[in-house]
Amino acid sequence: MSAEDLDKFQSNLRAVLGFIKYSSDRDALDAFLLKEDSLHDFNIEAARVIGVCTNTEIDIDDNSEVIDVCKAVQDMIQEGREKARIETLCVVVKNAMESFHLNMKDAMDGLKVSKEDQDILRKMI
Numbered sequence: 001m002s003a004e005d006l007d008k009f010q011s012n013l014r015a016v017l018g019f020i021k022y023s024s025d026r027d028a029l030d031a032f033l034l035k036e037d038s039l040h041d042f043n044i045e046a047a048r049v050i051g052v053c054t055n056t057e058i059d060i061d062d063n064s065e066v067i068d069v070c071k072a073v074q075d076m077i078q079e080g081r082e083k084a085r086i087e088t089l090c091v092v093v094k095n096a097m098e099s100f101h102l103n104m105k106d107a108m109d110g111l112k113v114s115k116e117d118q119d120i121l122r123k124m125i
Contacts, residue, residue, distance in 0.1 A: 001017065001021060006018050006021065011038040012038065012042070012043055012046045014036070014038070015036050015038045015039050015042065015046065015069075016046050016049055016050055016053075018032050018036060019032065019039075019050045019054065019069070020050065020053050020054055023054040023056065029073075033069075033070045033073060034070075039068070039069040039070050040068050040069075040070055040071075041066050041068065042066055042067050042068070042069045043065075043066060044060055044062075044064065044065060044066065044067055047060055047067045047069055047072075048060065050069065056073075056076070057076065058072045058073075058076075059072055059075070059076075060072075086117065086120055086121070086124070089113065089117060089121065090121055090124050090125060092111065093107050093108055093111060093113065093121055093125065094125060096110065096111060104121075104122065104125055108121065
């Protein structure tokens with residue numbers, strides 16, 4: 001379906017089809033999310049359709065009638081980045097422990113890992 005064909009549909013249906021169409025291309029999806037105003041005040045059922053069709057875990061409050069899909073996607077991206085950062089830090093700490101024969105605390109202190117991150121890493125290592 002071309003972008004011109006997509007523009008023939010009205011609000012929720014256009015937004016659902018557009019999200020599905022662009023879901024495999026992050027740059028195209030970002031551009032679509034910026035352009036599609038209806039996604040800021042989106043019907044919960046339509047958001048669920050997007051989630052199922054694109055295998056996207058959109059955090060939906062069952063007590064609400066609308067959701068800001070753009071914010072939900074941005075939150076998911078940020079959560080993914082944070083998870084990747086912590087996982088990378090975990091590998092670095094483990095490598096420091098093995099390579100320099102350090103205990104976890106000394107490895108994290110030597111790497112200047114923040115207190116908050118140390119608390120998270122203690123549960124992972």
